[in-house]
Amino acid sequence: xxxxxxxxxxxxxxxxxxxxxxxxxxxxxxxxxxxxxxxxxxxxxxxxxxxxxxxxxxxxxxxxxxxxxxxxxxxxxxxxxxxxxxxxxxxxxxxxxxxxxxxxxxxxxxxxxxxxxxxxxxxxxxxxxxxxxxxxxxxxxxxxxxxxxxxxxxxxxxxxxxxxxxxxxxxxxxxxxxxxxxxxxxxxxxxxxxxxxxxxxxxxxxxxxxxxxxxxxxxxxxxxxxxxxxxxxxxxxxxxxxxxxxxxxxxxxxxxxxxxxxxxxxxxxxxxxxxxxxxxxxxxxxxxxxxxxxxxxxxxxxxxxxx
Numbered sequence: 578x579x580x581x582x583x584x585x586x587x588x589x590x591x592x593x594x595x596x597x598x599x600x601x602x603x604x605x606x607x608x609x610x611x612x613x614x615x616x617x618x619x620x621x622x623x624x625x626x627x628x629x630x631x632x633x634x635x636x637x638x639x640x641x642x643x644x645x646x647x648x649x650x651x652x653x654x655x656x657x658x659x660x661x662x663x664x665x666x667x668x669x670x671x672x673x674x675x676x677x678x679x680x681x682x683x684x685x686x687x688x689x690x691x692x693x694x695x696x697x698x699x700x701x702x703x704x705x706x707x708x709x710x711x712x713x714x715x716x717x718x719x720x721x722x723x724x725x726x727x728x729x730x731x732x733x734x735x736x737x738x739x740x741x742x743x744x745x746x747x748x749x750x751x752x753x754x755x756x757x758x759x760x761x762x763x764x765x766x767x768x769x770x771x772x773x774x775x776x777x778x779x780x781x782x783x784x785x786x787x788x789x790x791x792x793x794x795x796x797x798x799x800x801x802x803x804x805x806x807x808x809x810x811x812x813x814x815x816x817x818x819x820x821x822x823x824x825x826x827x828x829x830x831x832x833x834x835x836x837x838x839x840x841x842x843x844x845x846x847x848x849x850x851x852x853x854x855x856x857x858x859x860x861x862x863x864x865x866x867x868x869x870x871x872x873x874x875x876x877x878x879x880x881x882x883x884x
Contacts, residue, residue, distance in 0.1 A: 620765075637778075637779030641666070691799060807839070807842050808843060
């Protein structure tokens with residue numbers, strides 16, 4: 578009996594500490610404040626980096642124009658060729674200069690359009706869209722708290738299984754919230770810091786660097802689009818489960834399995850979509866496999882303990 582009560586007590590203490598800390602942070606939206614911190618501070622980069630980008634842009638533009646003039650001069654080009662080259666250079670430089678001057682604004686519009694699309698798609702299916710990281714973590718806490726409430730010292734084995742199940746759910750939803758935070762911070766970085774790479778648009782030899790940043794902005798927006806759809810769907814599913822959670826083995830398997838599946842989906846699918854747009858290959862990460870394997874092992878132990 579003592580061997581069973583000891584791990585229950587230890588696990589319960591850990592869960593109480595984690596739960597109290599999480600719920601204490603919830604009213605202040607501590608996770609959302611992390612996102613706000615990065616968003617507000619990365620905005621300060623844009624003005625400074627735009628100055629460096631403009632200097633680089635005009636340097637490359639002068640080199641580009643000088644090379645074109647020398648090439649025409651050595652070839653003995655006529656007036657028509659000179660006029661065509663001048664017009665071509667003006668159009669090229671003007672196009673990339675416009676991108677540079679409005680890079681932050683346009684990248685922000687691209688990312689926010691994907692987010693608005695995800696919110697609209699979720700709300701069309703009567704699912705709350707535009708969820709913040711703290712919202713999805715709170716859903717996991719609601720499910721975990723139902724397991725903790727069902728524990729009893731008179732049923733030590735069953736209580737141990739419930740506490741382990743609650744721990745799996747909390748870990749899964751903490752990681753999902755972390756994925757959402759990382760994607761949001763990534764979007765703020767590419768919007769504010771990406772303007773520097775727009776300076777490479779001053780020359781045809783380096784313009785691909787500028788184009789790739791725009792493609793990257795699209796890929797980040799698409800990643801957020803898929804991630805927010807999955808998070809919104811998961812929040813709806815687990816909100817329903819939290820309202821009617823049961824403590825039998827079948828229910829534990831469903832909730833633990835659903836948590837692990839949602840964790841895997843929010844990790845792999847958005848990064849796969851981003852990789853396809855960027856033209857890079859994506860391998861399903863060993864860290865994700867290790868996390869899922871650990872969660873499965875704990876979940877199996879929890880289900881066995883409730884018998």
